[in-house]
Amino acid sequence: MNSIGGLxxxxxxxxxxxxxxxxxxxxxxxxxxxxxxxxxxxxxxxxRPLAPALIWLAVVFSLLFSFEHLFSDDAEDGSLEHIKLxxxxxxxxxxxxxxxxxxxxILPLIIxxxxxxLLFDLPTDILLGLFVSMVIASPALVCYGAFSGxxxxxxxxxxxxxVLLTIPLVIPVLIFSVxxxxxxxxxSLFQVLEFQALAGISLIAAAIGIPAAAAALNTVME
Amino acid sequence: xxxxxxxSSQLVVTDLAVSRGDNLLIDGLSFSMDAGDTLWVxxxxxxxxxxxxxxxAGLLRPDSGHVVWGEQDVHKxxxxxTGYQGHHDGHxxxxxxxxxxxxxxxxxxxxxxxxxALEQVGLSAQINLRAKGLSAGQSRRLSLARxxxxxxxxxxxxxxxxxxxxxxxxxxxxxxxxxxASGGCALIASHTPPEKIGNNTRVLTLSGAEHE
Numbered sequence: 001m002n003s004i005g006g007l008x009x010x011x012x013x014x015x016x017x018x019x020x021x022x023x024x025x026x027x028x029x030x031x032x033x034x035x036x037x038x039x040x041x042x043x044x045x046x047x048r049p050l051a052p053a054l055i056w057l058a059v060v061f062s063l064l065f066s067f068e069h070l071f072s073d074d075a076e077d078g079s080l081e082h083i084k085l086x087x088x089x090x091x092x093x094x095x096x097x098x099x100x101x102x103x104x105x106i107l108p109l110i111i112x113x114x115x116x117x118l119l120f121d122l123p124t125d126i127l128l129g130l131f132v133s134m135v136i137a138s139p140a141l142v143c144y145g146a147f148s149g150x151x152x153x154x155x156x157x158x159x160x161x162x163v164l165l166t167i168p169l170v171i172p173v174l175i176f177s178v179x180x181x182x183x184x185x186x187x188s189l190f191q192v193l194e195f196q197a198l199a200g201i202s203l204i205a206a207a208i209g210i211p212a213a214a215a216a217l218n219t220v221m222e
Numbered sequence: 223x224x225x226x227x228x229x230s231s232q233l234v235v236t237d238l239a240v241s242r243g244d245n246l247l248i249d250g251l252s253f254s255m256d257a258g259d260t261l262w263v264x265x266x267x268x269x270x271x272x273x274x275x276x277x278x279a280g281l282l283r284p285d286s287g288h289v290v291w292g293e294q295d296v297h298k299x300x301x302x303x304t305g306y307q308g309h310h311d312g313h314x315x316x317x318x319x320x321x322x323x324x325x326x327x328x329x330x331x332x333x334x335x336x337x338x339a340l341e342q343v344g345l346s347a348q349i350n351l352r353a354k355g356l357s358a359g360q361s362r363r364l365s366l367a368r369x370x371x372x373x374x375x376x377x378x379x380x381x382x383x384x385x386x387x388x389x390x391x392x393x394x395x396x397x398x399x400x401x402x403a404s405g406g407c408a409l410i411a412s413h414t415p416p417e418k419i420g421n422n423t424r425v426l427t428l429s430g431a432e433h434e
Contacts, residue, residue: 002328002331003328003329003331005328006324006325006328006329007325007329009325010314010317010321010325013316013317013321014314014316014317017316017317018316076310077310077311077312077313077314078308078309078310078311078312079312079314081279081281081306081308081310081312082306082312082326082329082368083329084281084300085279085280085281085300085301085302085304085305085306086302086329086330086372087300087302088329221281222281222282222283
């Protein structure tokens with residue numbers, strides 16, 4: 001437990017000292033949304049129905065490119081060998097990396113969500129729906145991304161493959177998230193079927209993605 | 223994970239074959255080491271020293287053969303009683319020397335204070351310097367400090383003296399000497415001429431197989 005906490009603290013500290021590189025996802029999120037608003041004419045009337053889908057696309061795209069270096073830095077500089085030899089299980093290591101990545105990549109997007117909603121002049125119900133869908137779906141996004149990232153450790157220029165590998169896993173999440181955020185308006189939290197499905201996907205992703213990523217890392221190292 | 227008890231600190235390598243890609247580097251290698259032994263691994267570049275050490279550490283799967291350390295096959299159960307220092311130092315450039323070591327201390331759950339380990343390797347003055355500001359030799363010294371924090375019985379050092387000055391080399395020798403005197407084993411791959419460390423020092427020279 002101690003070492004998981006140590007790893008999370010280390011990753012956050014490294015990110016904060018990276019000269020703002022960890023905010024790239026957030027910047028992409030903001031740029032994508034404002035460009036979409038401009039491209040679609042800037043009329044609230046046309047933008048409003050598209051907004052939940054656009055916001056979710058921005059989330060998925062901004063995350064996709066963040067998984068390439070999730071494990072490759074530790075693998076390339078030799079840290080991973082020492083972690084393996086420390087007796088820490090690979091599952092615990094992947095779990096720590098996933099938690100740190102959630103804090104660094106997803107939390108800023110969740111915090112920025114009200115601003116995105118402001119941009120499209122959306123009602124509060126939709127903001128809440130988007131917020132809930134982000135919270136429930138984000139474990140699935142991070143775990144699937146971690147699995148793809150672990151598979152491609154050691155591949156130079158694996159970013160392209162990573163996108164191909166992650167997209168099919170992320171599509172169900174995207175479908176349920178967008179329709180869940182919209183249908184949340186006139187229902188209570190537990191009545192929204194999409195959110196139940198999302199919670200299921202997230203649990204499956206965590207149960208499969210973390211051990212699969214750990215197994216991939218073990219294989220890649222040998 | 224429990225560390226192996228001192229009584230079982232014997233390394234037995236049986237009929238080991240290691241290859242990298244399609245190249246068979248090592249074939250039919252057998253040897254054993256007891257507590258207090260030092261083994262120098264010598265041989266020209268590309269002969270397979272690094273692969274052999276990685277294999278013995280349990281990081282590289284052999285084609286055939288076994289490596290048993292502390293009565294367990296290291297390729298079935300990775301041994302946390304092994305301290306490995308490879309080519310890559312594994313320090314995070316944007317963390318300070320102390321922060322790097324504190325992190326490893328928490329991973330290894332070690333009672334040894336990072337400050338003490340840094341003093342041993344002569345890095346006390348650089349304690350708050352970011353690791354990217356270290357010279358290559360100082361970076362190797364930081365790796366040695368991590369090795370001290372880990373307190374493993376088997377030390378596997380791959381070119382520990384690379385980029386080190388004469389003083390650094392004598393620090394390595396002193397630390398390895400202390401380690402084997404207290405009942406540890408040390409495997410060292412090096413291009414510097416092997417020197418006698420501890421009571422039982424041997425040299426393993428790898429020579430090229432007959433085929434490429």
